[in-house]
Amino acid sequence: MSDPILRLEGVYTNIAQYHILQGVDLEVPRAAVTMLLGRNGVGKTTTLRSIIGHWRAHQGRIVLDGQDITRIPTPAIARAGVGFVPEDMGIFANLTVEENMVLAAVSGPINSARLDWVFQAFPPLKTFWKSEAGNLSGGQKQMLSIARAMVEERRLYLIDEPTKGLAPAIVSTMARALRELKAQGASILLVEQNFSVARALGDTACVMDDGRIVWSGEMRELATDASLQERLMGLSMEAH
Amino acid sequence: MIKAVLSGDMPRSSVLALVLGLILVCLALAPFLFPGVRTVDTAARICVFIVLVASYDLLLGYGGIVSFAHTMFFGIGAYGVALALTHMGRGFDAILVGAAAGALLAAVLAFVIGLFSLRVRAIFFAMITLAVASAVAVLVSQLSGLTGGEDGLTFKTPRALGPAFKFGDELFGVKLNGKLLSYYVVFIGSLVLFLLMLRVVNSPFGRVLQAIRENDFRAEAIGYRVVYYRVAATCLSAAVAALAGSLYAIWLRYVGPDTTLSMEIMIDILLMVVIGGMGTMYGAVIGATLLVLAQNYLQNLMGVAGSLVEGVPVLPQLLDADRWLLWLGVLFILSVYFFPTGVVGRLRRG
Numbered sequence: 001m002s003d004p005i006l007r008l009e010g011v012y013t014n015i016a017q018y019h020i021l022q023g024v025d026l027e028v029p030r031a032a033v034t035m036l037l038g039r040n041g042v043g044k045t046t047t048l049r050s051i052i053g054h055w056r057a058h059q060g061r062i063v064l065d066g067q068d069i070t071r072i073p074t075p076a077i078a079r080a081g082v083g084f085v086p087e088d089m090g091i092f093a094n095l096t097v098e099e100n101m102v103l104a105a106v107s108g109p110i111n112s113a114r115l116d117w118v119f120q121a122f123p124p125l126k127t128f129w130k131s132e133a134g135n136l137s138g139g140q141k142q143m144l145s146i147a148r149a150m151v152e153e154r155r156l157y158l159i160d161e162p163t164k165g166l167a168p169a170i171v172s173t174m175a176r177a178l179r180e181l182k183a184q185g186a187s188i189l190l191v192e193q194n195f196s197v198a199r200a201l202g203d204t205a206c207v208m209d210d211g212r213i214v215w216s217g218e219m220r221e222l223a224t225d226a227s228l229q230e231r232l233m234g235l236s237m238e239a240h
Numbered sequence: 241m242i243k244a245v246l247s248g249d250m251p252r253s254s255v256l257a258l259v260l261g262l263i264l265v266c267l268a269l270a271p272f273l274f275p276g277v278r279t280v281d282t283a284a285r286i287c288v289f290i291v292l293v294a295s296y297d298l299l300l301g302y303g304g305i306v307s308f309a310h311t312m313f314f315g316i317g318a319y320g321v322a323l324a325l326t327h328m329g330r331g332f333d334a335i336l337v338g339a340a341a342g343a344l345l346a347a348v349l350a351f352v353i354g355l356f357s358l359r360v361r362a363i364f365f366a367m368i369t370l371a372v373a374s375a376v377a378v379l380v381s382q383l384s385g386l387t388g389g390e391d392g393l394t395f396k397t398p399r400a401l402g403p404a405f406k407f408g409d410e411l412f413g414v415k416l417n418g419k420l421l422s423y424y425v426v427f428i429g430s431l432v433l434f435l436l437m438l439r440v441v442n443s444p445f446g447r448v449l450q451a452i453r454e455n456d457f458r459a460e461a462i463g464y465r466v467v468y469y470r471v472a473a474t475c476l477s478a479a480v481a482a483l484a485g486s487l488y489a490i491w492l493r494y495v496g497p498d499t500t501l502s503m504e505i506m507i508d509i510l511l512m513v514v515i516g517g518m519g520t521m522y523g524a525v526i527g528a529t530l531l532v533l534a535q536n537y538l539q540n541l542m543g544v545a546g547s548l549v550e551g552v553p554v555l556p557q558l559l560d561a562d563r564w565l566l567w568l569g570v571l572f573i574l575s576v577y578f579f580p581t582g583v584v585g586r587l588r589r590g
Binding site for chain 1: 444448450451457460463464519
């Protein structure tokens with residue numbers, strides 16, 4: 001792979017006494033969607049949180065566009081152009097939708113063309129622009145969470161299970177928005193449990209098991225090879 | 241116009257707007273509506289405590305930071321003015337120097353405490369502020385040569401702010417003297433500081449602070465350095481508390497550990513924030529007004545009520561004026577039970 005936007009080299013991360021990541025090697029290509037797959041508890045969320053600096057990797061290197069960000073504070077990583085959408089959405093419930101979006105635009109006022117694009121992707125956000133984010137439905141909160149990352153152009157998007165627990169109609173909206181983001185040439189590392197969404201969006205895929213990447217390659221290859229899916233993910237499930 | 245003055249933060253409840261308007265009018269015209277030493281003193285105390293509680297709300301309600309050193313900052317401002325007026329003479333320049341020095345010292349002290357303790361968990365900040373506040377209170381008592389120790393300092397304010405200064409005969413039966421001017425210095429100073437706090441919490445800085453209170457990791461992941469914002473909020477809050485202390489010293493012409501540094505005042509501030517409603521700013525107005533009025537008049541009110549029910553079994557004993565603190569406690573429990581989000585939160589919900 002030539003000149004990836006993000007590279008993880010032998011990353012180990014512990015949370016308290018638990019050894020969650022045990023030597024993750026991962027490359028995220030530019031202008032492509034990389035799916036991070038695997039069953040629950042294998043370290044996908046910890047991988048994203050290690051990249052953004054919430055959990056510190058105690059061994060290994062995390063390199064963003066040639067810059068070592070392993071020891072850089074989280075806000076500096078974010079300002080270096082990494083947009084993070086956490087699994088729990090992490091919206092600011094007491095602030096309005098507008099205030100949530102304004103806060104997310106750290107480099108200055110929101111670009112109106114970009115905001116129009118976000119509204120096109122997530123129309124309810126325009127409707128509830130002045131409403132408190134805490135009053136939104138679950139799906140709308142997830143839209144806001146992704147919209148906050150999309151409100152500015154980022155070098156890399158880290159998105160953790162954006163369709164988790166959402167109604168099918170909202171899942172379609174999410175998938176459409178992510179497809180548009182991808183069409184703009186964004187580099188995305190996406191954790192997703194919904195395999196049909198993963199298959200539709202992913203260019204490349206990495207499968208994790210027990211805190212390591214156990215397979216990486218073209219998403220197409222994984223999507224069309226049932227025995228490979230069975231071996232990588234089915235075997236893991238049986239093992240646990 | 242009103243929206244701009246209130247930084248776009250409207251009361252969002254007609255009842256609340258009415259109550260706030262009533263409090264504003266009563267405080268603005270207190271010397272004329274309620275002439276008398278005690279009533280005007282109560283009004284001045286309400287003004288000062290509104291600012292003090294608003295500055296604490298910036299920390300607790302907007303920043304989610306628990307501090308026990310707020311009275312220390314309040315005291316630093318009060319002692320700043322007292323020492324300046326004692327050593328520089330009774331001029332307005334001494335007031336300005338004392339207030340500025342007090343605010344600066346409070347901000348620097350808050351910066352040092354914040355930088356060392358806000359990096360770690362918020363509980364350490366609360367513990368450290370408690371320790372530092374206790375140490376400063378002891379220091380003030382011990383340095384009696386400078387601070388007057390337990391007796392405090394009595395000092396003279398500029399002549400124009402003293403009762404002997406007359407600038408007219410009477411207006412609506414009220415003597416136009418320096419004490420009246422002194423009240424309006426406190427009132428206008430408090431109003432300006434309160435509006436400043438309202439501006440701060442409705443600025444981008446205030447929004448980031450609220451975001452940090454709700455989810456500090458998420459705020460960091462967006463790109464905001466949580467420690468910087470928390471330390472800045474602590475410094476600003478400390479400086480405003482010190483300025484409130486300066487206004488209090490100008491009004492009382494006396495400072496002492498009991499009036500500015502005691503833990504009782506710290507508890508009062510906490511009660512006022514909780515009763516009024518955390519993270520609302522207007523809660524400071526409601527909380528301070530209710531509690532200061534209760535502290536000053538509940539005892540009298542109970543004395544009257546007790547005499548009205550004389551001859552009825554049990555009630556006169558229950559309503560004995562000496563039991564006012566018990567009823568204040570009951571009122572607090574009831575207010576927390578019925579208004580868990582404070583009076584302002586309840587009124588805004590409708």
